[in-house]
Amino acid sequence: MAAFKKGRKITRKLKKRRFRRKKVCPFKADSTLVEQLNYKNLELLMRFITDRGKILPRRITGVSAKYQRALALEVKRARQIALLPYAVQD
Amino acid sequence: MAEPLFYNEYETVFIIRPDIDDASLNTYVERIGGAITSQAGVITKVENWGKRNLAYPVKKQLTGHYALYQYAGKPGITDEVERLFRTSDLVLKFMTVVLKTRVLAEEFAAVEDKTFTTLKVGGPEKDFTSHRDDRRDGGRFRDDHQEGRHGRDDDDMDDDDAEVSSDTMETSPARGGDE
Numbered sequence: 001m002a003a004f005k006k007g008r009k010i011t012r013k014l015k016k017r018r019f020r021r022k023k024v025c026p027f028k029a030d031s032t033l034v035e036q037l038n039y040k041n042l043e044l045l046m047r048f049i050t051d052r053g054k055i056l057p058r059r060i061t062g063v064s065a066k067y068q069r070a071l072a073l074e075v076k077r078a079r080q081i082a083l084l085p086y087a088v089q090d
Numbered sequence: 091m092a093e094p095l096f097y098n099e100y101e102t103v104f105i106i107r108p109d110i111d112d113a114s115l116n117t118y119v120e121r122i123g124g125a126i127t128s129q130a131g132v133i134t135k136v137e138n139w140g141k142r143n144l145a146y147p148v149k150k151q152l153t154g155h156y157a158l159y160q161y162a163g164k165p166g167i168t169d170e171v172e173r174l175f176r177t178s179d180l181v182l183k184f185m186t187v188v189l190k191t192r193v194l195a196e197e198f199a200a201v202e203d204k205t206f207t208t209l210k211v212g213g214p215e216k217d218f219t220s221h222r223d224d225r226r227d228g229g230r231f232r233d234d235h236q237e238g239r240h241g242r243d244d245d246d247m248d249d250d251d252a253e254v255s256s257d258t259m260e261t262s263p264a265r266g267g268d269e
Contacts, residue, residue, distance in 0.1 A: 039187075040103075053145075081103050081185045082154070085145040 023062030027071075037070060039077035045084065049075060053085040095195040097162040099134070104175055104184035105154035108141055118180055119157050122171065129170050131163030132198040148182045160189070162198040 027033050036044055048056050048063070048071055055075050058068045078084040104122075106115060119138070126133055139156035148154065161167070168186050175184040 077185065077187065079145070080183075082105065082144040082146060082148055082183060083142075 025064035027067040039074045052088045096192045097195045099162040099190040101160045102186045103158045105182040106180050108153040126161045129167045131161045131167050132200045133161045135160035154182050
């Protein structure tokens with residue numbers, strides 16, 4: 001039984017092995033973006049939020065952990081001063 | 091020997107009611123500037139972002155005049171500035187951000203031009219408050235969860251991936267789905 005389970009696991013792994021281009025953190029790729037990252041730069045921040053106003057997860061945007069933290073802070077600042085919404089209702 | 095004087099640098103954005111005239115707007119902003127200098131602060135930047143849409147209603151207003159002061163001063167200088175905002179009914183909202191801490195006071199130079207001129211900063215304005223009818227359903231990320239994609243075992247090199255991503259995730263610069 002155990003062997004069967006193991007086998008299944010392997011096939012599942014194989015199934016999931018698909019080609020995916022490695023994402024690069026946009027802030028690490030372009031250091032000028034780091035300087036531009038602040039709550040006033042809505043053009044930049046809007047690239048990382050959904051149209052409902054939520055912050056996009058790193059797995060979607062490829063932002064590194066370091067800059068995701070910085071980005072989240074700036075989005076929250078922008079929300080506080082009503083530049084960005086906390087939530088967009090239907 | 092005199093102790094070296096350390097300043098912190100702050101940035102304060104405040105939103106003023108949309109229904110006041112330009113003259114009283116300017117007077118009010120200048121009064122804030124006066125309060126900063128009277129607290130031995132050094133103003134390093136003044137910005138007027140003009141009248142902008144608010145991302146959500148504040149005190150029943152949908153627009154407001156945005157103004158920004160960047161200044162340096164002793165810790166505690168913000169108390170007086172924020173007290174003025176709290177006691178004024180002209181200000182809808184304000185926010186102070188610390189930019190630098192413990193910098194020698196001599197390093198800050200005041201701006202010569204303290205006039206409150208309109209600058210277009212802050213980026214694009216988007217109307218978040220109006221009703222949106224182009225809304226999609228809430229399950230936009232369903233594609234990125236682990237389910238689905240059955241019966242596609244063999245195509246290791248699927249280049250149709252890009253196609254799928256472009257219509258599901260137009261807001262993101264790149265596509266996710268790291269398992």
